[in-house]
Amino acid sequence: MERDRRVTPPPAKAERADLERRTGVALWRQIADRIRSEFISGADEARLPPETELATRFGVNRHTVRAAIAALVGEGALRTEQGRGTFIVRRGRLAYPITPRTRFSAGLEGQARERRTRMLRHTLEAATEEVARALALSPGASVVRIESLGAADGLPVSRATSWYDPQRFARFPEVYARTGSVTSALAELGVSDYLRASTLVEARHADPGDIADLALSPGAVVLVTRALNTDPEGAPIQYSITRFAADRVELRIDYPSGS
Amino acid sequence: MERDRRVTPPPAKAERADLERRTGVALWRQIADRIRSEFISGADEARLPPETELATRFGVNRHTVRAAIAALVGEGALRTEQGRGTFIVRRGRLAYPITPRTRFSAGLEGQARERRTRMLRHTLEAATEEVARALALSPGASVVRIESLGAADGLPVSRATSWYDPQRFARFPEVYARTGSVTSALAELGVSDYLRASTLVEARHADPGDIADLALSPGAVVLVTRALNTDPEGAPIQYSITRFAADRVELRIDYPSGS
DNA sequence: TCGAATTTGTGCGTATGTATG
DNA sequence: GCATACATACGCACAAATTCG
Numbered sequence: 001m002e003r004d005r006r007v008t009p010p011p012a013k014a015e016r017a018d019l020e021r022r023t024g025v026a027l028w029r030q031i032a033d034r035i036r037s038e039f040i041s042g043a044d045e046a047r048l049p050p051e052t053e054l055a056t057r058f059g060v061n062r063h064t065v066r067a068a069i070a071a072l073v074g075e076g077a078l079r080t081e082q083g084r085g086t087f088i089v090r091r092g093r094l095a096y097p098i099t100p101r102t103r104f105s106a107g108l109e110g111q112a113r114e115r116r117t118r119m120l121r122h123t124l125e126a127a128t129e130e131v132a133r134a135l136a137l138s139p140g141a142s143v144v145r146i147e148s149l150g151a152a153d154g155l156p157v158s159r160a161t162s163w164y165d166p167q168r169f170a171r172f173p174e175v176y177a178r179t180g181s182v183t184s185a186l187a188e189l190g191v192s193d194y195l196r197a198s199t200l201v202e203a204r205h206a207d208p209g210d211i212a213d214l215a216l217s218p219g220a221v222v223l224v225t226r227a228l229n230t231d232p233e234g235a236p237i238q239y240s241i242t243r244f245a246a247d248r249v250e251l252r253i254d255y256p257s258g259s
Numbered sequence: 260m261e262r263d264r265r266v267t268p269p270p271a272k273a274e275r276a277d278l279e280r281r282t283g284v285a286l287w288r289q290i291a292d293r294i295r296s297e298f299i300s301g302a303d304e305a306r307l308p309p310e311t312e313l314a315t316r317f318g319v320n321r322h323t324v325r326a327a328i329a330a331l332v333g334e335g336a337l338r339t340e341q342g343r344g345t346f347i348v349r350r351g352r353l354a355y356p357i358t359p360r361t362r363f364s365a366g367l368e369g370q371a372r373e374r375r376t377r378m379l380r381h382t383l384e385a386a387t388e389e390v391a392r393a394l395a396l397s398p399g400a401s402v403v404r405i406e407s408l409g410a411a412d413g414l415p416v417s418r419a420t421s422w423y424d425p426q427r428f429a430r431f432p433e434v435y436a437r438t439g440s441v442t443s444a445l446a447e448l449g450v451s452d453y454l455r456a457s458t459l460v461e462a463r464h465a466d467p468g469d470i471a472d473l474a475l476s477p478g479a480v481v482l483v484t485r486a487l488n489t490d491p492e493g494a495p496i497q498y499s500i501t502r503f504a505a506d507r508v509e510l511r512i513d514y515p516s517g518s
Numbered sequence: 519t520c521g522a523a524t525t526t527g528t529g530c531g532t533a534t535g536t537a538t539g
Numbered sequence: 540g541c542a543t544a545c546a547t548a549c550g551c552a553c554a555a556a557t558t559c560g
Contacts, residue, residue, distance in 0.1 A: 020470070022535075024291070024330070025478035026547060029283030033464040033478075041463070050525060061549045066526085071283070082526045083556030095459070100514045200354070201510040203462030203482045205292055208279070218282035221480050223462045251460040253512055255359045281546075285536060320538050 019058060028067035029219055031058055035068060036247070040077050040088055048078065048086040075217045077247075094152060095252045096244065102196045102227070103183055104150050104158075112152035116180060117160075120147040120213075122173035124166065131163045134228050134239035142166055146173060149213055150242075157248050159213045162240035169237075186237065194237050200226040201251060206243075214245045221246040278317060284478060287326035290317055294327060295506060299336050299347050307337065307345040334476070353411060354511045355503065361455045361486070362442055363409050363417075371411035375439060376419075379406040379472075381432035383425065390422045393487050393498035401425055405432060408472055409501075416507050418472045421499035428496075445496065453496050459485040460510060465502075473504045480505040 019030050031054075039048055048054070051069070055062040069086055072078040080086045097107045105115040125145050132139040143163045150158035164172050169189060176185040186194060206220040214222070223244040229237045244251070278289050290313075298307055307313070310328070314321040328345055331337040339345045356366045364374040384404050391398040402422045409417035423431050428448060435444040445453060465479040473481070482503040488496045503510070 019467075020477045021548095023477045024285035024288030024536090025476075026283035026285075026535095028547080030477055032283070034466065037463055037466055052525080063550090064548060067283075067547085069526095080526065081556085083524080083558080085525065085557095093461075098512055196514060198514065199512040201460055201482065201512065202352075203480045203505040204296060205478075205480060211279070218279040219284050219478070221462045221464060223460065246462040253357055253458040253460065255455060255457065280537095283547085285546095287536080322539090323537060326536085 019060070026067075027060055028064050028071065031060065031065060031068035032071045033219075034058075035072060036077060040072075046088055046090075048088060050085065071217065075220075091248075093247070094157060094249045096158075096249050097252045097254065098196070098199050098225070099254060100195050102199075102229075105181065108152050114154065115150075115152050117148050117150045117182070118180065119173065119177050120149055122146045122177075127163070130226075131239055135163060135165055135236045137165060144169060144172060146176070155248065156214045156245070158242050158244045159210060160240050160242040162238050164238055165236075182238075191231055191237060193232055194229045195232060197228045197230045197234070197236075202226075203246065206245075210243050210245075214243070216245055223249065223251060225251070278319070286319055287323050287330065288478065290319065290324060290327035291330045293317070294331060295336060299331075299349075305347055305349070307347060309344065330476075350414075350507075352506070353416060353508045355417075355508050356511045356513065357455070357458050357484070358513060359454050361458075361488075364440065367411050373413065374409075374411050376407050376409045376441070377439065378432065378436050379408055381405045381436075386422070389485075390498055394422060394424055394495045396424060403428060403431060405435065414507065415473045415504070417501050417503045418469060419499050419501040421497050423497055424495075441497075450490055450496060452491055453488045454491060456487045456489045456493070456495075461485075462505065465504075469502050469504075473502070475504055482508065482510060484510070 019027055021027065035048070035054075039045065048069070049057075051062050051065050054065045058065065069078060069080065073080060076091075077089055078086055079089050094108055094111050099107075104117055108115045123145050124142055127135070127137055127139060127141045127143045129139050131137075131143060132141060135143065137143065144166050146160075146162050146164070148160050148162070149156055150160065172185055172189060175188050176182060179185050179188070183194075202224045203221060204224060206214070206216045206218070206222045210216060210222050211218060211220070216222075223246050225240075225242045225244070227240050227242070229240075231237055278286055280286065294307070294313075298304065307328070308316075310321050310324050313324045317324065328337060328339065332339060336348055336350075337345055338348055351370075353367055353370050358366075363376055367374045382404050383401055386394070386396055386398060386400045386402045388398050390396075390402055391400060394402065396402065403425050405419075405421050405423070407419050407421070408415055409419065431444055431448060434447050435441060438444050438447070442453075461483045462480060463483060465473070465475045465477070465481045469475055469481050470477060470479070475481075482505050484499075484501045484503070486499050486501070488499070490496055
């Protein structure tokens with residue numbers, strides 16, 4: 001039996017300002033999210049309006065606004081001073097370029113003094129269907145799996161899982177651990193150049209692993225890319241899934257004019 | 260020991276396996292999100308595991324799992340049958356291609372039977388710094404602003420705000436409203452072709468406008484693109500900010516490198 | 519130096535929502 | 540469905556720090 005599933009019009013709005021109750025998301029968290037996007041992300045003001053004013057504006061109790069502010073202070077986005085006010089801690093977002101020649105460190109050059117990736121773990125495992133298809137292997141084939149963390153100026157920005165064909169790259173983990181650079185490691189293994197063939201971008205809530213490795217707070221948002229790198233002849237080299245902290249990074253896709 | 264009953268809770272860690280408590284996001288909603296991503300989005304199974312098994316896996320009470328399932332049934336992602344089980348209502352995620360020739364309807368061809376965009380509102384307003392820079396106008400210059408909604412098979416998937424230079428496109432809203440297609444409208448106004456010069460991708464929580472127009476639930480995630488379209492000579496035509504429902508759409512960036 | 523106004527910090531009682539068994 | 544415990548949200552009151560005339 002098909003139920004009334006109206007998709008187009010929103011299910012009757014709350015008469016109260018804007019926030020939705022009884023949705024499983026606490027008001028203080030909804031307010032924290034709105035303060036982030038309305039005052040912190042796009043903002044001109046260095047100071048947040050007083051708590052009483054925010055409470056009126058959002059139609060909630062001052063305690064509730066305070067809970068939201070406390071959460072944002074906890075993640076370092078705001079700073080409060082008794083008697084003076086609540087101030088915005090400004091931290092620019094990195095623009096990570098997605099191009100046919102995407103490279104971590106080179107891509108963030110000029111945006112952070114120090115950029116590096118670090119290998120956390122590596123194993124040999126059976127390829128999932130997704131990985132096998134990307135690397136043109138048969139499902140269940142053995143693949144090298146690498147977990148790494150990308151940081152800019154000491155702040156973690158990305159968390160990647162990547163896979164390589166061991167037939168060609170069995171020594172990759174060892175070389176990568178030594179050089180600390182995917183590009184150098186691949187060069188040493190005979191791949192002088194590689195190109196980004198395709199990138200899929202999605203977004204979701206941070207899972208517990210993201211929260212731990214990227215030092216996020218629960219409820220945070222991550223950008224997820226699934227990328228295939230090939231050699232100049234088009235043979236697959238590496239497939240990777242990378243999670244970026246969405247409040248620290250945005251992705252930039254440029255097309256050289258003329259196409 | 261006095262119990263901690265303060266309203267200001269946030270910075271607290273998880274003790275239980277995976278789900279985070281005290282985060283302002285109810286367990287049943289976190290579980291609903293995980294069922295969506297683990298069983299509904301990427302899945303092979305048509306049937307959800309039994310409630311008791313899910314309860315064990317997530318380390319929560321069966322009541323809590325039932326609340327999550329009830330929410331997903333409410334949004335049409337699951338269907339329960341007494342005595343038989345809980346079944347997944349399959350609706351794949353759309354892959355929205357970002358290319359030098361990005362077009363809404365053509366891009367989703369083959370993925371949805373019916374694709375269309377609809378203009379919600381249009382006004383003349385003063386350009387913000389961001390819009391002015393993109394369209395190569397001076398800040399504060401008058402610009403045409405258009406709000407539109409993109410839908411596939413009746414389900415809203417994107418919500419766009421776009422700006423045009425009124426010197427060249429004063430009649431755009433009228434023509435667009437009539438044709439229902441940006442490409443046709445531009446063609447009628449003398450722009451036979453246009454190219455995507457750059458795209459910036461970010462992700463954030465849905466704001467109340469997103470929740471209303473895209474029929475999302477609070478706490479949902481949206482993908483945001485900021486795009487500049489130019490004519491083949493490189494002169495700016497349109498600047499737009501588009502919000503995609505992240506659980507219905509992913510972005511695909513292809514580079515035809517080898518071909 | 520003083521006080522008044524403004525703003526953040528704290529406490530308590532109560533009602534409702536969420537999660538467990 | 541019931542009983543219990545904790546989390547969330549509200550309302551009210553007052554304390555502490557800062558600003559300003």
